[in-house]
Amino acid sequence: MEPLTVMMPARNAETTVAAAIRSVTRGLPRDGRILVLDDASDDSTAEVVRGLARRDRRIGLLGSAGSRLGVAAAATALLDAVETPLVARMDADDISFPWRFRSQFALLDRHHLDCAFSPLIFVGPGRFAVEPQPLLSAGPESLGLELVLNCAVAHPTMTGYRAAILDVGGYRSVPSEDWDLWMRLSLNGARLGRTSLPALAYRRHSGQTSAQSEWKASLGRDTAIAEVHRDLCRAVLGEQSHRDHGAYAALAGPGAAPEQVAAAERLIDDVAAQASRFPLAQRLSLAVTAHGVRLLLRKRYPVSPSGISRTR
Template sequence: MAPLTVMMPARNAESTVATAIRSITRALPRDGRVLVLDDASEDSTAAVVRDLARRDRRVGLLESLSTRVGVVAAATALLDAADTPLVARMDADDISLPWRFRTQLALLRRHDLDLAFSPLVFMGPGRFAVEPQPLLSAGPESVGLELVLNCAVAHPTMTGRRAAILDAGGYRSAPSEDWDLWMRLSLNGARLGRTSCPGLAYRRHSGQTSAQSAWKAALASDSTSAGVHRDLCRAVLGREYDPGPGAYAALAGPGARPEQVAAAERLIDEVAAQASRFPLAQRLSLAVTAHGVRLLLRKNYPHAASGAHEPG
C-alpha cells in the first residue's frame, strides 16, 4: 500500500490539470500516488487525467460525477477513497514545488506532527506576477493562536495523517471548510505545523470563491464555525477567556456590527501579547499574522477603527 495519497478535486481544469499532476509526481516519494476526482467537468478534464493515468500508474481517477457536488463533498469522497496512512491536498490549477513532500514529511517526523503545511508562492493577478508569502514557520502551539485570527495554513499545501482528519470529523459543510476543519483539529488535540520553505505555487484568479462577496457574507454569518472559533479561543487563551460578542463575524469579513469589530480588535491584541513567549520564528509569524489581520479589519471597517490604536 502506498504511504501517501495526494487528493485533487478538479472541475473544468483541462488547461492546468496535467501540469498540476506532473508537478506532484515529480515531488512524490516513489510509492506515493495522486487521486483526482472530476466534479462533473464540462470540458476534457477527465480525458486528460485518464491519459496521464495510462502512462503513470501512480495517477488515479475517481469516476466522473454526472452532477456537480461541490468542494466539501468532493473532498470527503477523496478522503474516503484514499486508503493510505498519509494524505495530501492540492488544487488542479496549482503547482507543487519539487521539495514539497520531502520537507513536509521531514517536519512531520521531526516534530511528531499530525498535519504539516507550507507557505505559498502566489501566481497571477496582483501587484506582482509571482509573490511569496512570508517564509515563517509555526508549531502546534503558535498555529492554534494564529487560527483564532484567520485561516493561517493553506489547504492546498496540507500533508498529514488521514486518521487525524477523520478523528476530528472530517470535512463538513461550511463556507470556509478548511478553517473550520483546522480549528476542530486543534481542539481535538491534533498537532499542526508549518515549514518556512514554500511548497506550492498557488494560482490566483478573479473567479476564486474567496474573492466573492456572497461567500464572504456567508462566512461571516456561519454560526457553526463561530462556535468552534469561540471554543478554540478559550482553549488557547484560557478557559475563562471571552472573545466578546461576534469576534468571528468581524474577522471573517465585512458586515459585522461595531461591538463585533471591537471584540475582534481585543482578540488581535490578546494574540499579539502572547507572541513573546514563543521562539523567534514563531514569534515573528504571530506578529505578522496579528498585524496583517488588524490591517484587513481596519480596511473592512474604517469608521470603527478610526479611534483604535495598536498596542505599543
C-alpha cells in the same frame, strides 16, 4: 514515511490539471499516489487525467457520478476513497515544488505532527504578479493562536494523517471547510505545524470562490464555524482571558456590528500579547499575522474620528 495519496479535486481544469499533476509527480515518493476527482466537469478534464494515468500508474481518477459535488463534498469523497495512512491536498490549477513532500515529511517526523503545512507563493492575477507568503514556521501552540485570527495555513499545502482528519469528522459543508477543519483538529489535540519553506505556486484569479463577495458574506454569517472559533479561542487563550462578543463575524467578513469589530480588535491584542512565549520564528509569525489581520480589519471596517466603525 508511510505511503501517501495526494487528493486533487478538479472541475473544468483541462488547461491546468496536467501541469498540476506533473508537478506533483516530480516530488512524489515512489510508493505515493495521486487521486483526481473530476467534479462533473463540462470540458475534457477527465480525458486529460486518463491520458496521464495510462503513462503513470500512480495516477487515479475518481468520478462524481455526473452530478457536481462542490468543494466540501468532493474533499470528503476523496478522503473516503483514499487507502493510505498519509494524505495530501493539491488543487488542479497549482504547481507543487519538487521538495514539498521531502520537507513536510521531515517536519512531521521531527515534531511528531499530525498535519504539516507550508507557505505558498501567490501567482496572478496577471502574468507578472508574484507574492510570497511570509516564510515563517509555526508549531502546534503558536499555530492554534494564529488560527483564531484567520485561516493561517493553506489547504493545498496540507500533508498529514488521514486518521486524524477522520477522528474529527472530516470535512463539513461550511463556507470555509479548511479553516473549520484546522480549528477542529486543534481543539481535538492534533498537532499542526508549518515549515518555512514554500511548497507550491498558488494561482489567483477573479473567478475563485474566496474572491466572491457573496462567499465572504456567508462566511461571516456561518454559525457552525463561529461556534468552533469561540471554542478554540477559549482553549488557546483561557476561559477568563478570552472575551468573546462576536469577534468571529468581524474577522471573517463584512457586515459585523461595531461591538463585534471592537471584539475582534481585542482578540488581536490578546493573541499578539502571547507572542513573547515562543521562539523567534514563531514569535515573528504571530506578530506578522496579528498585524496583517488588524490592517485587513481596519480596511474592511474604517473608523470615524469618534472611533465608531462606519461600515456595516
